[in-house]
Amino acid sequence: MNERNIKVEEVLILITVICLFILTIVVFEKVLPSSFKTITGEVVTTVNVTPLHIANCNFTLYSGLNQVSFFCIATMQPVNFVVGGLSNLDAVFEYEEDESDSWKIYNPSLPSFVVQDLDSMSRLKGYWIRMNAEENFSLEGALRIPSQVPLSVGWNLVGYPTNVIKDVNTSFASISGNFTEVRTYNSSSGSFISYIPGVGGVLNQTEPYRGYWLNATISGVWIVD
Amino acid sequence: MLIKEKNKPILIRKRCLLLLILVIFFLNYEIKSVMAVPPLPTEFYGIIRDYNFNASVGGVVQAYTSNGVLCGSFKIVNEGYYGSLTCRADDPETTSIEGFTPGEAIIFKYKGGFTTANGDTLGEYGTFKYVNLTYPVVYCGDNFCDALYENSMSCLNDCPLTNGTINLTGNQTGNLTNISGGSAQGGGSGGEKENKKENAPREITPWSNENYSGNYTGQEGLGFTCKESWICSNWSECKINGFQNRNCTDKSRCGTFETKLPEVQKCTYLPTCFDGVKNGLEEGVDCGGLCKPCITCSDGIQNCHDGGCEEGVDCGGPCHPCPTCFDSVQNCHDGGCEEGVDCGGSCEKKCPGLQLPTTKFVCKKDFNPLSNQSIFFFLLMILILIIGAVYSKLKIKEVKNNKELTAIKRAKKILSVRRRLYLFIFITLLITVILYLYYYFFILCEIGYPFLWLLLALLFISPLIIHEIIRYLEYTENKRLSKLENLLNIHYKQIENLLHIENENLIELEEEIADNLYVLLEKPAYKERNGLDEEKLLREIYRELVLLYSKYKEKENPITDEKNLCDNIYKIIEDEKYKQLIEKNSDLRALINKFKILYKQYEEKQNLYDEITKIESSKEELKEDLQEEKKKGI
Numbered sequence: 001m002n003e004r005n006i007k008v009e010e011v012l013i014l015i016t017v018i019c020l021f022i023l024t025i026v027v028f029e030k031v032l033p034s035s036f037k038t039i040t041g042e043v044v045t046t047v048n049v050t051p052l053h054i055a056n057c058n059f060t061l062y063s064g065l066n067q068v069s070f071f072c073i074a075t076m077q078p079v080n081f082v083v084g085g086l087s088n089l090d091a092v093f094e095y096e097e098d099e100s101d102s103w104k105i106y107n108p109s110l111p112s113f114v115v116q117d118l119d120s121m122s123r124l125k126g127y128w129i130r131m132n133a134e135e136n137f138s139l140e141g142a143l144r145i146p147s148q149v150p151l152s153v154g155w156n157l158v159g160y161p162t163n164v165i166k167d168v169n170t171s172f173a174s175i176s177g178n179f180t181e182v183r184t185y186n187s188s189s190g191s192f193i194s195y196i197p198g199v200g201g202v203l204n205q206t207e208p209y210r211g212y213w214l215n216a217t218i219s220g221v222w223i224v225d
Numbered sequence: 226m227l228i229k230e231k232n233k234p235i236l237i238r239k240r241c242l243l244l245l246i247l248v249i250f251f252l253n254y255e256i257k258s259v260m261a262v263p264p265l266p267t268e269f270y271g272i273i274r275d276y277n278f279n280a281s282v283g284g285v286v287q288a289y290t291s292n293g294v295l296c297g298s299f300k301i302v303n304e305g306y307y308g309s310l311t312c313r314a315d316d317p318e319t320t321s322i323e324g325f326t327p328g329e330a331i332i333f334k335y336k337g338g339f340t341t342a343n344g345d346t347l348g349e350y351g352t353f354k355y356v357n358l359t360y361p362v363v364y365c366g367d368n369f370c371d372a373l374y375e376n377s378m379s380c381l382n383d384c385p386l387t388n389g390t391i392n393l394t395g396n397q398t399g400n401l402t403n404i405s406g407g408s409a410q411g412g413g414s415g416g417e418k419e420n421k422k423e424n425a426p427r428e429i430t431p432w433s434n435e436n437y438s439g440n441y442t443g444q445e446g447l448g449f450t451c452k453e454s455w456i457c458s459n460w461s462e463c464k465i466n467g468f469q470n471r472n473c474t475d476k477s478r479c480g481t482f483e484t485k486l487p488e489v490q491k492c493t494y495l496p497t498c499f500d501g502v503k504n505g506l507e508e509g510v511d512c513g514g515l516c517k518p519c520i521t522c523s524d525g526i527q528n529c530h531d532g533g534c535e536e537g538v539d540c541g542g543p544c545h546p547c548p549t550c551f552d553s554v555q556n557c558h559d560g561g562c563e564e565g566v567d568c569g570g571s572c573e574k575k576c577p578g579l580q581l582p583t584t585k586f587v588c589k590k591d592f593n594p595l596s597n598q599s600i601f602f603f604l605l606m607i608l609i610l611i612i613g614a615v616y617s618k619l620k621i622k623e624v625k626n627n628k629e630l631t632a633i634k635r636a637k638k639i640l641s642v643r644r645r646l647y648l649f650i651f652i653t654l655l656i657t658v659i660l661y662l663y664y665y666f667f668i669l670c671e672i673g674y675p676f677l678w679l680l681l682a683l684l685f686i687s688p689l690i691i692h693e694i695i696r697y698l699e700y701t702e703n704k705r706l707s708k709l710e711n712l713l714n715i716h717y718k719q720i721e722n723l724l725h726i727e728n729e730n731l732i733e734l735e736e737e738i739a740d741n742l743y744v745l746l747e748k749p750a751y752k753e754r755n756g757l758d759e760e761k762l763l764r765e766i767y768r769e770l771v772l773l774y775s776k777y778k779e780k781e782n783p784i785t786d787e788k789n790l791c792d793n794i795y796k797i798i799e800d801e802k803y804k805q806l807i808e809k810n811s812d813l814r815a816l817i818n819k820f821k822i823l824y825k826q827y828e829e830k831q832n833l834y835d836e837i838t839k840i841e842s843s844k845e846e847l848k849e850d851l852q853e854e855k856k857k858g859i
Binding site: 115157 | 262263265266268270297298299302303306308309311313351353532533534536537541542543546547549550551573574656688
């Protein structure tokens with residue numbers, strides 16, 4: 001076999017590989033964009049894909065008020081599923097700005113005739129949990145990142161749907177300039193700590209399991225990854 | 226200097242003042258920090274009665290601060306009970322008053338009117354308070370005897386005595402207990418049932434007292450009788466609870482209710498699509514049937530209802546949980562289908578082993594290339610293949626006609642062209658298959674994702690297949706070269722054998738010629754010619770013949786000696802000088818004929834020598850090629 005033949009063969013192989021490579025890219029472009037079609041017979045639905053990672057929640061709920069969130073709730077779960085195992089639970093409060101009733105509650109010790117409007121819990125929301133005594137909270141679930149936390153104008157009690165501690169500037173980069181203040185409640189000291197953009201504050205990092213009061217100036221979405 | 230000294234305390238005071246302002250500012254800021262977020266509300270719940278009856282479903286309870294600010298409301302869903310009614314607290318950072326300040330008493334209204342509250346009504350952050358409500362406000366002199374708060378002892382005006390004796394503890398106490406509905410924790414429904422049982426056979430007269438059944442005779446003793454004159458307003462529209470009411474007033478203001486007309490009566494309620502209750506043909510509250518379609522967990526839309534929002538289409542929130550990677554069911558979600566139970570597809574966890582997708586393959590268009598547009602693609606590919614094949618054929622023909630090349634080189638060139646043709650055909654077919662699969666799954670059927678693995682597998686395997694094909698073709702060529710080498714060796718040996726046979730023949734012939742020549746040269750006629758050219762040449766030939774004979778006997782191939790002999794024989798045959806001599810001498814003529822035969826034999830032997838030289842050069846060439854291949858590691 002002379003050198004010329006070898007070169008011709010190499011060129012042929014190279015052309016084939018390039019063709020296959022281009023084809024692969026085209027195929028991947030076609031099938032794996034950020035959102036794609038789910039084919040289940042006839043129904044075609046567009047679904048945003050957020051990868052799931054197995055992650056468990058494990059933290060301490062102090063006696064009295066706790067401002068918390070649960071990153072391990074991948075999809076909305078019934079309130080009983082999340083906090084049903086707590087024996088010292090007094091009540092859970094959820095806030096969502098509304099003209100008629102901004103607060104939703106769950107209190108297992110109330111009589112059955114009382115309508116409890118908090119029936120499900122999400123990783124995107126922050127919660128006030130009042131405990132009668134200190135107790136460890138544990139929940140098996142999954143982490144879904146990135147998460148888009150909806151914000152409305154005014155105060156929002158939001159969750160922190162990730163298990164990573166971050167610097168506040170990094171954490172709130174996606175809504176930079178669109179909020180005036182962030183606060184969280186320190187159960188052990190019984191006081192709030194806050195962060196004001198451009199000024200700073202005692203709150204210098206965002207932590208998992210904490211709920212945050214976020215005062216937004218425009219409605220939008222806070223992206224947490 | 227003096228002025229400066231005088232100003233010093235002022236400066237110090239100014240600085241202190243500035244410091245104080247700063248401290249106040251920070252303190253204020255800190256206070257604001259603690260209080261500025263929406264404070265936790267107070268949640269109220271309890272029993273609610275409406276004219277001694279359970280408040281009906283749909284009725285609205287409102288909570289007000291002492292300033293008259295509405296801090297929350299609740300629409301009754303369980304008859305006779307309300308709550309949890311959220312009464313929001315005031316945000317101290319804002320100028321407006323949104324709700325209560327801690328410790329502020331909350332006022333409750335029902336049907337737009339005030340109520341009597343029994344319980345702790347003070348607003349406190351994040352507390353749950355049990356408060357029973359009675360509508361309307363109970364006070365002595367309202368002409369209504371509230372069974373819970375009043376009796377003829379506490380308010381004779383509202384609860385007049387019956388004929389005869391006053392029953393202080395008997396029926397009155399018992400009835401009051403029944404009406405109140407028992408304890409707040411769970412006796413509500415029991416109370417309701419007892420109430421209904423008590424009231425069932427009677428006409429509903431909310432103003433009636435349980436113990437008030439006779440004539441009021443208190444004023445008769447004064448010598449006059451007051452004649453009641455009741456005037457009633459029109460009946461209201463039939464309410465959702467199946468009752469309608471009106472107001473009746475006694476123009477004579479007798480204070481008695483002997484002829485008072487009923488203020489409440491049963492009626493038939495005609496359901497509407499906005500009454501807040503599921504009735505009529507409705508499938509849900511004010512939806513379905515003749516109303517707008519209900520928002521349900523099976524409407525095929527991602528929406529909010531029943532106090533929550535769906536997380537996906539008809540799942541999550543108020544509906545059944547959305548399929549996830551942890552639900553122990555093999556299902557489709559997040560844009561993909563699980564390949565096993567909670568694994569593969571859109572799940573992070575990989576399934577053990579290879580599991581082919583189970584999605585049902587449905588392609589609406591025809592697979593047959595003849596019935597879809599891909600026929601042109603196939604025709605193009607066939608054309609390319611034909612062009613490739615024809616080009617290779619021409620190239621082989623050209624190589625075959627090239628006489629400058631050695632046979633081996635020609636063979637190698639032809640093999641190379643053929644190999645390239647095979648490779649070209651294979652790659653073209655492979656690309657055709659891949660492109661058609663892509664076209665079929667992703668463009669024609671648009672259901673490519675479950676079959677992506679097929680295309681990807683082909684893509685990944687293709688380079689390997691090509692590599693293997695090249696290896697195979699090279700190996701085949703190598704084998705052919707080895708085969709050729711063997712053939713050459715065989716041929717070489719055959720030629721060697723022929724040479725050996727030729728030598729045997731030559732020995733015989735040379736022996737014969739040498740004998741004849743010796744006899745001739747020993748003849749007296751030739752001896753006389755001693756020293757002549759022809760005699761010298763013949764003697765030379767004789768010597769060479771004897772030398773060659775001895776060499777052949779020793780199995781040598783004396784090519785140079787043979788060549789010399791041939792030259793001499795040629796000389797004697799072709800030279801004009803010897804021609805005349807040969808014609809005159811008959812012995813010499815016979816000998817010359819034998820020389821000619823010998824010469825021919827030598828010519829044939831020379832051809833064999835040439836053949837051997839060619840084989841040796843080819844063998845050398847092959848040897849080099851094979852060594853090269855070995856070096857490449859093939």
